[in-house]
Amino acid sequence: MKTGMKTLCSFVIALLCCASSLSAAQQWKDTIVVSRDGTGDYRTLTEAMEGIRAFMDYKVTVLVKNGVYKEKVVLPSWLENVDFIGEDVEKTIITYDDHANINKMGTFRTYTLKVEGSSITFRNLTIENNAARLGQAVALHTEGDRLVFINCRFLGNQDTVYTGAKATRLYFLNCYIEGTTDFIFGPSTALFDTCIIHSKANSYVTAASTPKDVEVGYVFKNCKLTAAPGVDKVYLGRPWRPYAATVFIGCELGKHICPAGWDNWRNPENEKTARYAEYGSTGEGAGNANRVKWAKQLSKEEVAKYENPDSLFRICSDWKEMSHD
Template sequence: MRNPGQFVLYFLLALLSTCMSFSDAGNAIRASNIQRLIRVDPSGKGDFTKIQDAIDAVPSNNSELVFILIEPGMYREKLVIPANKPFVTLSGRSASSTIITGDDGGDIFRSPTVSVLASDFVGRYLTIQVRMDKHIARRCWKAYYNNCYIEGDVDFIFGNAASLFQKCHVHSVSRGGGFITAQHRASPSENTGFVFLGCTITGLTNTFLGRPWGPYSRVVFSLSYMSSAVLPQGWDDWGDPSKQRTAYYGQCECYGPGADTSRRVPWSHVLTSEEVSPLLTTDMVNQQSWFRNAPSIFV
C-alpha cells in the first residue's frame, strides 16, 4: 500500500482482540472480576515509568487478567504485546490526557506504534497517535471498537480482521482523493470484513469509503451519517476492474449529504435491514467470548 498518511485513534472504550483459541480455563479467566494491577506513571510514583516495561513485567504464558493503569502523560514509545501475554488491558484515565505516540517509519507491518500479537487484549481511554506511514494493531483477527475517534489519510483502516466499529467517528484528513478503508479479505471462505454501525463519517475534503486491498474485500456501513466529504461514487477498485466482481461493498439506511446511493459505483450494494442484520451485532467478532468490563477488585 501507499503511505497511509497520519492515523490517530482515540480509544474511548475500545476493545480489540486477536481471539485465536480459547479453553474452559480461559473462559473462567475472562469471567473473573479480579485483576492484577500494574501502574505506569511518568512521575515515578507508579510501578513503572514506561508502558513497555509494564508489559514486559507480565509473565510469559500469562494466565491471569492484568490491568495496566496508565496515568496521564505523553508516552513516546513503540509498544509490543507478545503473543504469549494474553489477558492484558491497557487503560488510561481519559483519552485526552493519556497519549501514546510514535514516529517510526518503514514497512507497514514493522512500524506500528502499538503491535497487539496476543489474544484477549483490551484498550481503554487512550489516544494512540501515528504519523506518516505508521499503523496500529496488527494481526487483529477479531476486533471491536466502540465510541472511538479514528482519524487518518489513506487506507488508515486496513487489514484482514473481522471488525465492528460501533458509534465511532471516522475522520479523513486527506486533502483530496483519500481512502478510509483497505480491507484485505483474500478469499470468499474468510469470515472477515469491516462493519460500521451508527458511525459518523467526515473529512476535510473528498474521500472514498474504501478500496479492495484483497480481491474479496468486504465493508458495510449501516445507520451511519456521511458528510459531503464522501465522494458520490463511494468506492474505488484500486485500478483492478476484476475486483469489482468479488469485492463486497454496501450500505444500509445511512444518511447525510454523502450517503446518497444514486451515484455509487454500480458494483456496490444498497442493502436492506434484513440483509445487513446478521452483521449488526457483536456476534460477528465473537465478543461475548472475550469481552470484559473494568475490574472491581485488584490484587
C-alpha cells in the same frame, strides 16, 4: 546423616521453597501502575510487560497515568487477559514517529503499538504515529484475537490502523480514528461501533484485504464520517485484495464522501469480487443514486447478521464474551 539433621535440612528446604513461592506471588500483581513521573510501578509500557506473567488465567489491569509515552511498544503473543486503562484519553498518549521511508523500513515496521497478544482490552488511550507525511506510518498494528478498544483515539496519516491477521476479531467502541489514505486496512474481522472516522485528505477510508473464505471483514455501525476543511473527495474504500469486505450500517456520511462511494483500485476485475455494501446511510454523502453498480444496498433481512457484536463475531468463530460493559 543423623535423623535430626535430616529433619532440620528438610525444614530449611521447605522454608526456602515457601520463601521462593511468596517472592513469585509478590512479583505478579493483578494491578500495575505506569506513570512517567516515577510514582507508579513502571515508567514505561515496555517496562510494564516484565511485570505481567505469561498466559495468565486471571485478569491483570494496567493503569496508565496521564503523560506522553514516546516508545515503540510490542505486546507479545504470550500476553493474554489484560486491560490497559488510560487516565484520560486526551492526556494519556503513546506516540512514535517512524514512517516507511526511514531506512527502507516498509509499512509493517512503522507501528507505534503492535499487539501480538489476544484477549486484551484498551480504554481511554491515544495511540499516535506523528511522523511527517513522507510515507506509510502505522499507529496501531494488531495481530492478536479478541481485541477490544473502548474510547480510544488513533491519530496518524496514511495507514493509521493496520488490522494485520486473518480471522482475528477486533471491536472498536466509541473511538476516534483519523488519517489520509487507506487509514483502516488489513484482513481482520473488525466492528467499528459508534466511532468517528475522520479524513484529513482526499483519498480512501478503508483498504480491506479480507480473505475469500472469511465472510465478514470491516463493519461500521452507527459511525460518523467527518473531514478536515477543504476535503471533498473521499471514497469509503478500495480493495487492497480482491475479496475485500466492508459494510456501513446506519452511518452518517459527510458531504466529503464521493457519490460513487467505492473505488476498484484501478482494476475492473476487483468489481467482480469485492464485497461492499451499505444500509441506512444518512447525511450529505449518503445518496445511493450514483453509487457504483457493483456495490450493494443491503435489505433488512441481510443486515440482520450484523445486528449485535456477539452474533457478528460468531459468524467467524465462537467469541462468546465481549469485554464492552
